[in-house]
Amino acid sequence: MGQDGFRVAEIDTTRPHPARIYDYLLGGKDNYEVDQRAGDELAAAAPEVRIGLQANRAFLQRAVRYVVGSGVRQILDIGTGLPTSPNVHEIAQEAAPDVRVAYVDNDPIVAAHANALLSSSGATSVVLGDLRDPQAVVDHPDVRRTIDFDEPVALLLVAVLHFLTDAEQPEQAVAALRDALPAGSFLVLSHATGDFADRSAAQAVYNNATATLNLRSRTEVERFFAGFELVEPGLAQVPFWRPDTTPPPRSREIGFYGGVARKTS
């Protein structure tokens, strides 16, 4: 049994899962043959995908340090993914040991690896929850135990919104979460795009997966920040969001936008 009472045997190894494809492409071991095949197809369709995912992970680290440096002590990370060192709570707690993190993902395999996400101080929780039901996430008792919605929260939606179709109303999901957050909170968001190359073949790899890939344009991604104010430099390809080293070669090809924004009222 894992967290929330699901059985590990329920993990589906017949279809590729976004969390496991991502893990494979980042060099992790928590994936199956079906995910490896999808990952290889993705890399063939979009040769920059591996550096893109690494750049997304590096963006996540810089953005977490930024929000913690801005004084936030609570993080709600929806679309956590499989544990990848360093995990969000490790990055955050290195900067400020009192940061609390609620991890939320709709894939049971993430909860099955919860041990790596639980901090020894009890300052983290791992919840099986779905971005398409934001109210259930906000109301979940384990989220409430970790996050005080009267204090600023950094909401992380990093490389997850592109798994929602337009019909699943991703803008409304973000708006519902925004409305649950007090002023002084932050949104950290990254999203896949086809703005820099035709990536329809990469998108097609997910047709047989447990979630589809929905590439969005700059304008579409910017809409997710409604009700927030983007901090400098605004929405950028992830390697160019406040880089702390020289962006790697071919960074201009990376199909990931990233941005951090503050809720001011």
Ligand SMILES: C[S@@+](CC[C@H](N)C(=O)[O-])C[C@H]1O[C@@H](n2cnc3c(N)ncnc32)[C@H](O)[C@@H]1O
């Ligand atoms: C590509 S991984 C991103 C992991 C991490 N946020 C990062 O950027 O390194 C996307 C994660 O989102 C999760 N996910 C996809 N759709 C979701 C949904 N509707 N609700 C919650 N999690 C979802 C997947 O299971 C996967 O673990």
